[in-house]
Amino acid sequence: MNIFVEKLKRRVDELHTEGKNDIIIMNALKEELQYAVLDFIYKNRDYSYLIMYGGTLLRIAYRLPRMSEDLDFQTDKKFDFEKFKSDICAHFKSAYSLDIEVNHKAERMTNTDFAFIKFPYILGELGFKGGRTVLKIRFDVNRFESTSEFTTETIPITRDIYAFSIKTYPMATLMASKVAAVLLRTERGIGNERASCKPRDIYDLVWYMQQKIIPNIEYLRAIFKRTGEELKARNILELFDRIMLRVANLDDALFERDLAQFFYDPTELDFWLHSWRERIVSLRKKYDIFLVKDLHQIYIKKDFSSDNRYLHFLFETEPAMLIKITVSMSDYWYVFADHKITPGHRRKDVESRIVQNEKFTELDYEYIGLFYTKIEDYLKRNDSLVLQDEMQTKLIRASADNLNVRTQILLDRHLLETIRFEDLI
Numbered sequence: 001m002n003i004f005v006e007k008l009k010r011r012v013d014e015l016h017t018e019g020k021n022d023i024i025i026m027n028a029l030k031e032e033l034q035y036a037v038l039d040f041i042y043k044n045r046d047y048s049y050l051i052m053y054g055g056t057l058l059r060i061a062y063r064l065p066r067m068s069e070d071l072d073f074q075t076d077k078k079f080d081f082e083k084f085k086s087d088i089c090a091h092f093k094s095a096y097s098l099d100i101e102v103n104h105k106a107e108r109m110t111n112t113d114f115a116f117i118k119f120p121y122i123l124g125e126l127g128f129k130g131g132r133t134v135l136k137i138r139f140d141v142n143r144f145e146s147t148s149e150f151t152t153e154t155i156p157i158t159r160d161i162y163a164f165s166i167k168t169y170p171m172a173t174l175m176a177s178k179v180a181a182v183l184l185r186t187e188r189g190i191g192n193e194r195a196s197c198k199p200r201d202i203y204d205l206v207w208y209m210q211q212k213i214i215p216n217i218e219y220l221r222a223i224f225k226r227t228g229e230e231l232k233a234r235n236i237l238e239l240f241d242r243i244m245l246r247v248a249n250l251d252d253a254l255f256e257r258d259l260a261q262f263f264y265d266p267t268e269l270d271f272w273l274h275s276w277r278e279r280i281v282s283l284r285k286k287y288d289i290f291l292v293k294d295l296h297q298i299y300i301k302k303d304f305s306s307d308n309r310y311l312h313f314l315f316e317t318e319p320a321m322l323i324k325i326t327v328s329m330s331d332y333w334y335v336f337a338d339h340k341i342t343p344g345h346r347r348k349d350v351e352s353r354i355v356q357n358e359k360f361t362e363l364d365y366e367y368i369g370l371f372y373t374k375i376e377d378y379l380k381r382n383d384s385l386v387l388q389d390e391m392q393t394k395l396i397r398a399s400a401d402n403l404n405v406r407t408q409i410l411l412d413r414h415l416l417e418t419i420r421f422e423d424l425i
Contacts, residue, residue: 007160027261030069030137036092037117044087052073053073055072055204056068064204070137074144076144098119112143120134180220199250199257200259209280209284212387214386290317290387293318295313297354298368300312300360309328324390338413339412345369345373378420394408396411
């Protein structure tokens with residue numbers, strides 16, 4: 001038994017000791033193998049352009065509580081599955097002394113090519129008996145011609161012997177892809193029953209709502225356009241109405257049938273199932289709706305302990321109150337010449353709204369203009385509706401050391417100038 005299989009065997013023994021059933025153990029093994037596949041993809045220049053999304057991305061990068069069995073990617077390029085098959089088989093043989101198989105299929109209706117990466121001998125080596133099915137991971141590559149129009153980011157991952165950086169979308173776009181799955185998926189089987197969408201997608205959607213993520217409507221519109229359907233929601237408010245109509249009448253029994261295999265602890269799922277319908281209604285209500293009117297005030301504050309700068313934009317709204325939109329920036333954008341934005345973003349038409357306690361530099365005015373223009377564009381595309389009385393971007397950084405992807409985003413000067421506001425949240 002080689003070292004790689006020995007590591008999997010220790011994991012199986014741990015789970016058996018904990019009393020886990022074989023279905024849970026199979027998914028736990030898939031989870032271990034997913035890291036090996038991703039390590040190959042994102043260390044290989046021929047495949048590292050793939051943009052990962054879906055449940056497994058949330059599990060690995062954001063610690064989604066449930067397990068996930070598929071690897072989902074998106075690209076605007078034609079993916080060469082024959083080359084991939086040859087390369088990954090050679091890699092697993094060389095790196096882990098494992099013989100694997102790759103079977104490629106295509107779904108023309110969804111523009112998705114997929115393959116099953118099979119590990120035909122592992123279960124036998126791990127002591128499973130009785131003609132059990134082959135351990136396999138589904139590998140999906142969705143062809144989306146508009147991919148390059150949307151911002152991406154990288155998330156560093158370290159686990160055991162693996163260290164790689166996943167290419168993915170910001171959270172707003174990831175949530176939009178999940179909303180698309182809920183609204184667009186056709187009826188499918190869950191055991192012997194039929195459902196209009198996958199309960200696991202609803203679980204993930206609730207997770208996004210718990211983080212108060214606002215979905216990227218532009219991405220949703222592009223996905224709907226590709227399918228030939230119209231997104232019947234002009235703004236965020238109407239989008240949530242569509243979601244609620246879609247999920248309101250799903251049978252509770254379908255959720256347990258679909259989700260049970262993805263939880264190590266059944267009580268965790270039981271707790272979620274007990275109140276999922278009430279939770280999604282409650283979370284929807286926590287998205288306050290404000291109609292943004294006029295710009296009220298702009299000011300900048302500097303945190304002297306970190307040297308980070310915070311650009312605050314206050315807007316008047318209906319109902320009558322003020323909302324605050326804050327842009328958080330590392331000091332690198334001011335200190336280092338190769339990070340400073342090019343001139344031309346200044347907005348003198350809003351500078352009368354600036355409140356300043358100290359003299360501003362020309363660069364301050366450039367950054368105020370740049371981000372006000374982004375916010376203005378975002379509001380225009382969302383019918384001037386926002387769902388929070390305070391919105392704050394991730395800390396926008398220009399250096400990757402000790403990057404926390406949950407609260408920070410790494411950009412270069414070009415991306416800073418071109419990225420849309422929703423991708424900074």
